[in-house]
Amino acid sequence: MxxxxxxxxxxxxxxxxxxxxxxxxxxxxxxxxxxxxxxxxxxxxxxxxxxxxxxxxxxxxxxxxxxxxxxxxxxxxxxxxxxxxxxxxxxxxxxxxxxxxxxxxxxxxxxxxxxxxxxxxxxxxxxxxxxxxxxxxxxxxxxxxxxxxxxxxxxRLKEGVLAAEECYENESIASGLLEYPQYTRPPVFMGLEVPEILLSGDHAKVDAWRLAEAKELTRKMRPDLYAAYMEAHPEPPPKPKRTRRKKEAVDEKEAVDEPS
Ligand SMILES: C[S@@+](CC[C@H](N)C(=O)[O-])C[C@H]1O[C@@H](n2cnc3c(N)ncnc32)[C@H](O)[C@@H]1O
Known part of the structure; x- marks a missing residue:
């Protein structure tokens, strides 16, 4: 270009x-x-x-x-x-x-x-x-x-300009969210510690933490971006508490079946 x-x-x-x-x-x-x-x-x-x-x-x-x-x-x-x-x-x-x-x-x-x-x-x-x-x-x-x-x-959107594609795809705005907080060495600086989860080596947990942080930061700092992101990525409705419902249904059925 x-x-x-x-x-x-x-x-x-x-x-x-x-x-x-x-x-x-x-x-x-x-x-x-x-x-x-x-x-x-x-x-x-x-x-x-x-x-x-x-x-x-x-x-x-x-x-x-x-x-x-x-x-x-x-x-x-x-x-x-x-x-x-x-x-x-x-x-x-x-x-x-x-x-x-x-x-x-x-x-x-x-x-x-x-x-x-x-x-x-x-x-x-x-x-x-x-x-x-x-x-x-x-x-x-x-x-x-x-x-x-x-x-x-x-x-920086052109191939080859940045080291790897993910460099911009995961960044603020391009991902639809603001970037999560980042930390590097040392693990403690002026008494402030790096969040423990980032040192855990558990990549799935780190990814989940970063997504949650990015969402929270975007919600606070750029509600306009957050609303657009949530519209594009609707969260699944919470799972129904099946065991309790089943129990209630059984109780109700028994009550109906009971001879008066
Ligand atoms: C002092 S400005 C001229 C402003 C012009 N008289 C007006 O009121 O729209 C001089 C030049 O700076 C550039 N410039 C100033 N502010 C800019 C901005 N926010 N975005 C892009 N270019 C800008 C433009 O090329 C412009 O011709």
């Missing part, structure tokens, strides 16, 4: 995505990330990429020409048969979540546009953008961090 990020701060995204698991995924060829400097495409003699908004108002707006030419250069590198989506990172967009990340992970190419200052000229959105995506209901100074977040959460 290939990501092309159009930005006026390419070093920022290259630094963030060049480290750790994302960096390794690129080195091993599981994902490709290309940052394109929009400023390289401006025809303005002062290399400007922004201007004041028509109609007045605070701040500067990114001009359409350098973004459009940058996009055309990126587009020329993508094989025509590839599935692709052009996304503008924007606080106005659909708020990113696991389902959207899964949906986006099915494309061959994602082209991400990072705004800065007051954003970009509307005509760029009309001309090249398929969708606006937000990373949450707050406003940042630029689209670079949101783009890195999108690349990270989409990439």
């Amino acid at each position: 290939r990501f092309d990020i159009m930005t006026v701060f390419p070093d920022l995204v290259e630094t963030v995505l060049g480290e750790s698991i994302m960096g390794r995924a690129q080195k091993n060829g599981f994902i490709e990330v290309h940052a394109h400097n929009i400023r390289d495409y401006t025809t303005n003699k002062h290399r400007k990429t922004d201007d004041t908004p028509y109609g007045g108002g605070a701040g500067m707006l990114m001009t359409p020409q350098p973004i459009y030419d940058c996009f055309k250069a990126v587009e020329a590198q993508i094989p025509e048969e590839n599935s692709r989506r052009v996304i503008y990172m924007s606080p106005r967009g659909r708020v990113l979540n696991h389902t959207i990340a899964e949906e986006l992970s099915s494309y061959d190419n994602l082209i991400l546009l990072c705004g800065h200052y007051e954003g970009v000229d509307q005509r760029i959105l009309d001309l090249i953008v398929d969708e606006e995506i937000s990373i949450g209901d707050y406003v940042l100074t630029g689209g670079e961090i949101p783009a890195c977040i999108l690349v990270d959460c989409v990439s």
Whole structure:
């Protein structure tokens, strides 16, 4: 899968995505990330990429020409048969979540546009953008961090990026629940002990404990997720107490059969 990020701060995204698991995924060829400097495409003699908004108002707006030419250069590198989506990172967009990340992970190419200052000229959105995506209901100074977040959460769903599939399937949100509490060495830290069951070596009991903890944590912290999980995984009704019922039935029958 290939990501092309159009930005006026390419070093920022290259630094963030060049480290750790994302960096390794690129080195091993599981994902490709290309940052394109929009400023390289401006025809303005002062290399400007922004201007004041028509109609007045605070701040500067990114001009359409350098973004459009940058996009055309990126587009020329993508094989025509590839599935692709052009996304503008924007606080106005659909708020990113696991389902959207899964949906986006099915494309061959994602082209991400990072705004800065007051954003970009509307005509760029009309001309090249398929969708606006937000990373949450707050406003940042630029689209670079949101783009890195999108690349990270989409990439880790691609085969090979994480060590094993279960790494994300059992995690918070993807599993439908928040993750249970995890512990590592030492067994006692600052007087706090690791729950005994985790040291028992009984995998069935550990699994049952983790599921119960995950459910309880989700119920407390994310009732919306909990309700959706319980709807998808209804609990079987409690087993009837058969012995008592049988006894009652026998007593009742005897009472009826008894001659008056
Ligand atoms: C200061 S913001 C512009 C906000 C814009 N004037 C508005 O009110 O919608 C500058 C850039 O940061 C990025 N950005 C800010 N907040 C974001 C968010 N929550 N999600 C995604 N991108 C965001 C966008 O690319 C945006 O163009």
